[in-house]
Amino acid sequence: MAHRKLFIGLSVVLMLASIATLAINKINWGLDFTGGTVIEAEFSQPADLNQVREVMTEEGFPDIVAQYFGSQRQVMLRLMPREGVETTHIGDQVIEILQEQIDPQVEMRRIEFVGPAVGQELAEQGGLAIIAALGCILLYVALRFEWRMAVGAVLALAHDVIATLGLFSLLQLEFDLTVVAALLTVVGYSLNDTIVVSDRIRENFRKLRKGDAEEVIDTSLTQTFNRTIVTSLTTLLVLTSLFLLGGDMIHNFAIALLFGVLVGTHSSIYVASTLALALGIKKEDFMPKEIEKEGADQEPLI
Structure with a gap:
């Protein structure tokens, strides 16, 4: 958490650059979308x-x-x-x-x-699939953890998707249905890391008696850091093999996953937690609510 400003600044620059290249270069839609x-x-x-x-x-x-x-x-x-x-x-x-x-x-x-009509329909359905996935994730994380964690998780996932779209726009790589599948895979992968971190944050908020929210989140990230890095490295090894040996048909699919896993690892560690902290998450949000028993406030009979 001591370095969060640096990495959040990196994310802001990445988002601005991605949005700029999407506005200028657009997306090189593949045949699946253009017909x-x-x-x-x-x-x-x-x-x-x-x-x-x-x-x-x-x-x-x-x-x-x-x-x-x-x-x-x-x-x-x-x-x-x-x-x-x-x-x-x-x-x-x-x-x-x-x-x-x-x-x-x-x-x-x-x-x-x-046909062009089929391509337009596929483009609409692909976009709706990503939006629906993010909406369901927002609801799930809010119910399981806390709404601040949910907002941070969804914004972190949106960060990964926008950054990957920016890469494809910058390099003018062909964007087809396999890339849409890769984006949804990136969302699922990044969410898995975010859920692990969020679960440890909730556990430490309930277990650690000392320390403010920043210290508890820092401790949680430290405890899950090795797991996050090892998982990402092993995944990147597989994706590198897929990129080098998978052939041209899945070349862009592998590129989207490679870059998506990199930015997803970054967002799982820094973006989601930092946004939750900025929204004012605290220990009281994770403490179980006490349920008063009926008649507990009545005086005992003598």
């Missing part, structure tokens, strides 16, 4: 992405997004939906252009299509 066509093409030799973009733009596809997928021979092409044009025709047309202009041996490995 459109995804084509995976395999070239006979390493492809030049700039050449692919120039050729497709000249042929009437100025909005195409091209990126490597697994290797420099495999290229993923993403196109916005076109009215009145079937998906299969778009795929055949793109492959024909690539064969004529760049590589006669290029092959189409995969093609997918998502």
Whole structure:
């Protein structure tokens, strides 16, 4: 707790930077949310992405997004939906252009299509899922512990989600349904740490007779610090393996979890507890209420 101002200041800077990049760069929505066509093409030799973009733009596809997928021979092409044009025709047309202009041996490995209406619905449902999760957590922590702890826990979880969104906005990483799943996983992981710390805070408020609220919270954080760090490190080892060896399909999923666990560990230690302390949490809030027995205030019969 002696260093809480420094780390809260770090969180404030992180939140301001995340909000700024979200306002300026926006989010690079994936096909799941925008709708459109995804084509995976395999070239006979390493492809030049700039050449692919120039050729497709000249042929009437100025909005195409091209990126490597697994290797420099495999290229993923993403196109916005076109009215009145079937998906299969778009795929055949793109492959024909690539064969004529760049590589006669290029092959189409995969093609997918998502309608814009479906993408908008998925975006709304993904946002509602995160909001509903935070609302249920607020209610749960308030009932189990105390409303100040609940507010601190939910704001700490919102801190983790906003920071992860800011990272994706800053790096312009594609945001799809796997990233939404990663965000919900980060919320669950961070909540688990926060619940452990909150449980120890409640226990020490009832057990320790001396010390003010800051000292009790400091003692609780110290007692759970080793557990929090060891859990985070072992989780990060697994996620690092997933990031390095999991393949491109779950690359952004692993990035979201890696960064989310880092900021989640920080928020579990500093953000949730510091906010609860700032809201005025004290020992009396955790002491069990005494229930008066019926007739206890009456004088005994002689």
